Each structure stands twice: as structure tokens, then as C-alpha cells.
Amino acid sequence: MHHQTPTAAGAKVVSPPELAIELLAVPKAVPELRRAVRGYAGAACSEVQLCVSELLGNVIRHVGEGTPVRVRVARVARVEGVGIRVEVTDPDPRVLPVLLHATGADESGRGLVLLDAVARRWGVAQGAASKTVWCEVEAEEA
Numbered sequence: 797m798h799h800q801t802p803t804a805a806g807a808k809v810v811s812p813p814e815l816a817i818e819l820l821a822v823p824k825a826v827p828e829l830r831r832a833v834r835g836y837a838g839a840a841c842s843e844v845q846l847c848v849s850e851l852l853g854n855v856i857r858h859v860g861e862g863t864p865v866r867v868r869v870a871r872v873a874r875v876e877g878v879g880i881r882v883e884v885t886d887p888d889p890r891v892l893p894v895l896l897h898a899t900g901a902d903e904s905g906r907g908l909v910l911l912d913a914v915a916r917r918w919g920v921a922q923g924a925a926s927k928t929v930w931c932e933v934e935a936e937e938a
Contacts, residue, residue, distance in 0.1 A: 814870035821855040821863045821886070829867060836869055837880060843914045843933040844869065844880050850911050851884040851929050859888045871935065878935040879916060885928040892920055893929055 815836040819825050829852060830845045837844050848867060855863050868883040893908055911918055911931055918931035 814868060816869075817867045819865060819867065821852055821859070821865050822861055823856065826852055833869055837935075841880070844882060846914060847882045847911060847931050847933060848884070850908070851882065851931070854893055854908070854929070855884060855886045858893075859886050859891050863887065872932060874916075874932070876916065879932045880935050881930060881932045883928050883930040885926055887926050889922050889925065889927045892922070892927065 815832060817829065817832060819829070826849050829848050833845050833848050834841055848869070852865065852867070855865055863886050866883075866885040868881075868885075870881050872879050872881045915931035915933050918929070921928040921930065
């Protein structure tokens with residue numbers, strides 16, 4: 797049985813083996829989400845924090861501020877070694893992420909470029925009424 801603890805913003809946090817949080821995609825949720833990830837993955841989790849920040853930021857920018865999302869962070873075992881999988885699910889299956897090649901003068905378009913640089917792999921699972929953008933990164937040593 798998982799223990800649920802409400803956070804300051806009313807999000808539900810499920811204890812390990814995974815972190816699952818339901819929240820509204822708003823800019824003020826990003827620091828709280830990063831803290832929750834740090835608590836789950838340990839202090840050495842900068843790549844995981846970057847991934848959750850970028851994936852939540854993409855929902856805010858491209859689906860809409862205030863969109864309800866589900867964030868899931870879990871440790872995974874792969875042939876390549878232990879990793880951490882990050883998933884962000886939103887209710888709009890039509891708005892898909894696109895990897896752009898931003899230039900130095902561009903003020904946006906770098907989110908997925910950063911994600912692509914740090915993630916071992918990433919992708920999109922499209923459903924009838926939602927989509928999940930996911931990525932996997934190496935588990936850092938504490």
C-alpha cells in the first residue's frame with residue numbers, strides 16, 4: 797500500500813518505488829516538482845530535474861497553462877544499467893512535441909534539444925484522450 801502525502805499545492809505524492817504527482821501545469825509548480833524529484837532520487841539528480849522541468853514547461857507553452865498533468869518518476873533496470881524514467885501525461889493527444897534545431901539567436905525551442913542531449917532515450921506514447929512524453933536518464937551516483 798502506498799502512502800500519500802499532500803503537498804503545499806495540493807499535489808498527491810505516492811511513496812517509492814515511484815514518485816507520482818498530479819498537478820496543474822503552471823510555472824510556480826516547477827520548483828515544487830524539482831524538490832519532490834530531489835527527495836525521491838536523491839541530491840544527485842540534476843538531469844532528472846532538468847527533464848521534469850522541460851517536460852512540464854512544454855505542457856505550459858504548447859498545451860496551455862493550468863493543464864492538469866500527471867508526473868511519474870521511477871527507477872528502471874535496463875541492459876545498459878539502472879536508469880530513471882520520467883513521464884509527463886497531459887489530456888491533449890493532438891499536440892505532439894517536435895525536436896527543433898534552435899540557433900544561437902532563437903529565444904525558444906531548446907527544451908527538447910536539452911532533453912535529447914541528457915536522456916538515454918525519449919518518446920511519446922499517444923492515447924485516445926491523452927499523451928505521455930517520457931524520457932530515461934542514467935541514474936547518477938549519490
